[in-house]
């Protein structure tokens with residue numbers, strides 16, 4: 001079906017210029033930007049007067065099903081949070097729970113303008129199923145933890161996930177390998193993950209250098225930082241999406257840059273878990289590709305990339321005591337283009353261009369906190385809210401229009417999720 005978005009203020013993210021005009025969509029792709037050609041006869045029209053149209057945002061690190069654990073383990077130290085609260089309750093979660101927990105996250109992400117996300121969790125077939133039904137782009141990694149006797153089964157599970165889901169939904173679903181972290185996956189296990197990544201030609205999504213404890217233990221055990229350790233094992237020969245990278249030792253940034261590692265920066269989760277502030281400015285200056293993630297609702301406690309953008313930019317300014325670093329536009333690039341690269345998505349995703357994938361959002365600028373419309377890119381990063389997003393199109397399909405979900409039954413999600421927490425809490 002041909003769709004027309006008319007009277008829009010368009011931010012393509014190919015540059016920081018805003019243009020007024022229309023956007024045409026045919027099937028899953030953008031057919032024009034600017035003035036509608038005479039031969040284009042739309043069957044569906046969206047009036048975007050007073051709305052900004054920009055590429056959908058990309059959440060480069062999340063655990064969707066953990067929205068069931070929102071506000072379940074707050075204000076406690078990271079290690080206690082993970083080992084004494086999160087892991088025990090996750091042991092009670094079944095595939096149905098993962099489906100509904102992920103659905104809560106998908107609804108929240110679409111509502112706040114996220115059109116693609118990277119997920120790491122278990123029962124990942126359910127993440128794939130929920131994402132496909134909702135129509136959101138997702139790069140799914142089945143979380144892997146090494147334990148020798150079950151290693152082969154774990155590799156086989158990712159192989160099955162790949163065979164059944166990679167490329168599903170006209171390519172909106174893709175699969176990654178998901179070793180949880182260097183402290184839960186030993187060298188031999190990571191070797192098996194690398195072989196699997198080679199065999200299936202898939203990226204690797206891992207938590208890396210998140211906490212001070214992780215660094216201290218890595219130095220004690222391997223005589224190296226976690227980054228230097230996984231590099232010495234050969235992990236960086238692959239496409240690696242590394243979540244966090246908060247604690248960096250001399251030489252770490254150079255390795256991340258030289259090996260083209262994609263870093264997912266999760267500022268709110270790092271703050272909330274007391275893990276500190278990543279050196280984003282230093283990494284960016286060195287040329288590291290940095291994307292933005294939320295991590296889970298159990299450590300954030302929401303999945304709103306608008307909040308993440310503002311926090312990322314302000315933290316970088318605060319950490320360097322330099323208000324010129326990480327400008328609004330550079331921060332937007334992290335949430336769009338850089339995220340698409342990190343997830344290994346088709347090159348056109350993260351920007352709006354003719355012939356490119358139609359993953360885009362309409363944001364209502366006709367609200368007090370947007371006026372007087374002096375610098376709309378600054379408004380977007382420093383003043384706007386996720387709830388300003390009104391319409392979301394993914395792969396050419398309208399999944400939310402004027403805040404009404406087209407693919408998601410929100411009442412059912414609310415009902416099912418309440419039922420689940422009564423059982424597992």
Ligand SMILES: CSC[C@H]1O[C@@H](n2cnc3c(O)ncnc32)[C@H](O)[C@@H]1O
Nearest residue numbers: 063086120121122143144180207295
């Ligand atoms: C093996 S599936 C993924 C696994 O990761 C856990 N997790 C969630 N957030 C974090 C984090 O910030 N650091 C480390 N691990 C995290 C999640 O609970 C699952 O068990």
Ligand SMILES: [Zn+2]
Nearest residue numbers: 207243295296
């Ligand atoms: Zn995480």
